[in-house]
Structure formats: C-alpha cells, structure tokens
Amino acid sequence: MSRWAIKSDHRRRRFGGARMKRILPLALLFAATSLSSVAQAAEPSLFGYREMCNASAAAALDKDHFVVADDELNVLRVYRRNEAASIAQVDLSSFLGTKPSKESDIEGAARVGNLIFWISSHGTNRRGEVQDRRRRFFATEVVERPSPTVRTIGKPYAKLVEDLAGDRGLASYNLAEAATRPPKASDALNIEGLADGGDGSLLIGFRNPLPGGKALVVPLLNPTELIAGTPARFGAPVELDLAGRGVRSIERVGSSFLIVAGPIDQEGAFELYAWPGPATDKVAPVPTKALAGLFPEALIAIPDAQEIQILSDDGKAPVGGKTCEKQPRDQQAFRSVVFKP
Structure with a gap:
C-alpha cells in the first residue's frame, strides 16, 4: 500500500418527442435570466449548470458541492449544488501530460475516503486512432478548506490497457484488439464507469465491449498502487x-x-438498474422518470441526503443553431436531476 492509502449509457440522441415533455429544453436554460426559478417552475429537481456541456464524470465533495469532468476538456469544475456557475476550476493538462487543447476523454469517477479516482475512456478516437492521452487513470485529493475543491495526487497511470490485455482472467474478451477499434464499433473498448468497490477496490464499468450482449464490469484491486506506478491487478x-x-x-x-445503462453508440434508450455487487450477476430495473430526455453519464450519491444526482452530457444538444459544445464557454450548460431512488 502506498503513502496515498485510502482513508476510511430506441432513443436517438436528439431533443424532442413525448418523453421530452417533462424536461426543460436546454435552450431555455441558456435563455433564462434565472436558471433556478425557471427550472423549479417546470421540474423541481431539474437544474442547469453553466460553463461546460459534456458532463461525463462526477463525484461528491460534500452534501452541497460536487466536482465534474468534461470529456472534451482536461479541466475539472467544482459546483455548489443549485448555483449555476462553478466556484473552482482545476486544470489537469500539465499533470496528465497533455496540451490544453487535447482532451484525455475523462469518463468515470469514484470517491473512496478522501481520494477521488478518475478514469478516461481508454478507447481510440472516432477514427480508430490510438492516442496515448486517452489512456489515463489518476487521482485527486479532496480539499475542504477554505472552499471545497480537489488537488492532484500521485502520478497518472497510462498502462491500464496493457494490464487488462495481459490478465489471464480477461483473455476471452480480446481487449488488446478491442482497444484498436473505434469506440462505438462492435466489440471495441470503451470505459465509462468507475465505482468504489467497498473494500479498497474499484469497479470499472465498460460501455463496450458487450460480451454475449452483456455489460462488462471488472474489479480493479489496487487503485492506490497504480498512482504510485505499480501495474494493475484485477478480480473476476x-x-x-x-x-x-x-x-x-x-x-x-x-x-x-x-x-x-445505455447504448454503445447514439441509438437507444437509457435505463437505471440496481445491482447488489460483484458476488452476483443479478440486476433489477429501477422504475424512474428521472432519466427522461437526458443523456445521463454521471451518477452522484449525495452524502447524508438519500438522494441521487444525475448529470446529463449535453454536448450535442442544439443551441442557437449549433451544438452546445460549439458555443462559447459562457453559453454552455449541462442539466442535472436530483431524485430519490
């Protein structure tokens, strides 16, 4: 154990349709003079946060604050819940060894104790080109004062694909070959989920591949060792x-x-499932309207609230004749819903 030891995605990707009626369109969030009052009039738990569109991964800092990654930027933003503007930004470009304009495609986050682990997609770009900058696993440490934020810790780890490909227990998934295919192609490699395993491990959730039509989850047994440079070890x-x-x-x-749960490409519906954990492969659908109209890519369990926050990746949402992610930074936003499961 290192010195950083743990302290104890058929709906098309568009807006409209019957299911969209409950959710305030993103364009109205931009036009609103008061995001808070407009959101409450349409849907009490809906809120729009500014300065980014592609909310792809997030973690709670405390019951009132959370930190979010944008898969098109190497910048983390800290928000106070129900306040539209971020209160802090953490530029990761230098830490991750990338240029500011070259994203690492951060897709998953998991808080364990005082550390938040982050994982990029580890897939190729849309043309199937392997890019080292998309292969990053790293950690940040929660800083509580004077205002909640995070700071980087340890070193980014860039050999996870090699470790996955070399693990005998994962050999049947052909992950080395999968990692060379465009991420939305059949049997490609694309990571989007990360969770606290509850025992010092993390659970890596794959958007792709889908072996036998099923979603793949792989336990990462030694996350704190990775940020010290030690190769990954995996569970069943x-x-x-x-x-x-x-x-x-x-x-x-x-x-x-x-x-x-969502499609590997942009065609299909999202659904929410409950899962007891790695000891079983049994899952149960969770009936909820909370996902309606959203493109959910991040879940946060709000501390001490028995509530779940879902963030929507709204990068492709049409706003003013362009997609959200093509708008100036001060005109970008993503939607969030809070509900009780």
Whole structure:
C-alpha cells in the first residue's frame, strides 16, 4: 500500500418527442435570466449548470458541492449544488501530460475516503486512432478548506490497457484488439464507469465491449498502487444483463450499486438498474422518470441526503443553431436531476 492509502449509457440522441415533455429544453436554460426559478417552475429537481456541456464524470465533495469532468476538456469544475456557475476550476493538462487543447476523454469517477479516482475512456478516437492521452487513470485529493475543491495526487497511470490485455482472467474478451477499434464499433473498448468497490477496490464499468450482449464490469484491486506506478491487478469479471446496453455510469449507494445503462453508440434508450455487487450477476430495473430526455453519464450519491444526482452530457444538444459544445464557454450548460431512488 502506498503513502496515498485510502482513508476510511430506441432513443436517438436528439431533443424532442413525448418523453421530452417533462424536461426543460436546454435552450431555455441558456435563455433564462434565472436558471433556478425557471427550472423549479417546470421540474423541481431539474437544474442547469453553466460553463461546460459534456458532463461525463462526477463525484461528491460534500452534501452541497460536487466536482465534474468534461470529456472534451482536461479541466475539472467544482459546483455548489443549485448555483449555476462553478466556484473552482482545476486544470489537469500539465499533470496528465497533455496540451490544453487535447482532451484525455475523462469518463468515470469514484470517491473512496478522501481520494477521488478518475478514469478516461481508454478507447481510440472516432477514427480508430490510438492516442496515448486517452489512456489515463489518476487521482485527486479532496480539499475542504477554505472552499471545497480537489488537488492532484500521485502520478497518472497510462498502462491500464496493457494490464487488462495481459490478465489471464480477461483473455476471452480480446481487449488488446478491442482497444484498436473505434469506440462505438462492435466489440471495441470503451470505459465509462468507475465505482468504489467497498473494500479498497474499484469497479470499472465498460460501455463496450458487450460480451454475449452483456455489460462488462471488472474489479480493479489496487487503485492506490497504480498512482504510485505499480501495474494493475484485477478480480473476476462480472457480466450483467442490461438488455443489450453497456455501463454509462456506476455508483456505490450504501452496500449496493446503481448503474446507468445505455447504448454503445447514439441509438437507444437509457435505463437505471440496481445491482447488489460483484458476488452476483443479478440486476433489477429501477422504475424512474428521472432519466427522461437526458443523456445521463454521471451518477452522484449525495452524502447524508438519500438522494441521487444525475448529470446529463449535453454536448450535442442544439443551441442557437449549433451544438452546445460549439458555443462559447459562457453559453454552455449541462442539466442535472436530483431524485430519490
């Protein structure tokens, strides 16, 4: 154990349709003079946060604050819940060894004790080109004062694909070859979920591949050792029947887990599932309207609240004749819903 020891995704990707009626369109969030009052009039738990569109991974800092990654930027933003503007930004470019304009495609986060672990997609770009900057596993430490934020700790780890490909227990998934395919192609490698395993481990949730049509979850046994440069060790993989969907987000809630399941591409619906954990492959759908109209990619269990926050990746949402992610930073936003499961 290192000195950083743990202290104790058929709906098309568009807006509209009957299911969208409950959710305030993103364009209205931009036009609103008061995001808070407009959101409450349409849906009490809906809120829009500014300065980014592609909310792809997040973790709670405390009951009132959370930190979010954008898969198109190497910047983390800290928000106070129900306040539209971020209160802090953490630029990761230098730490991750990338240029500011070259994203690492951060897709998953998991808080364990005072550390938040982050994982990038580890997939290729859309053209199937392997890019080292998309292969990062790293950690940040929660800083509580004077205002909640995070700071980097340890070293980014860039050899996870090699470790996955070399593990005998994962050999049947051909992950070395999968890692050379475009991420939304059949049997490609694309990671989007990360969760506290509850015993010092993390659970890696794969959007792709879907072995036998099932979602793949792999336990990472030694996360703190990775940020000190030690190769990864893995537990037995679990295949979950999410009705042909992959893992878009996974979060530990108490002693069990919630999973946002979604398509490997942009065609299909998202659903929420409950899962007891790695000891079983049994999952149960969670009836909820909370996902309606959203493109959910991040789950947060709000501390001391028995509530779940879902963040929507709204990068492709149409705003002013462009997609959200093509707008100036001060005109970008993503939606969030808080509900009780």
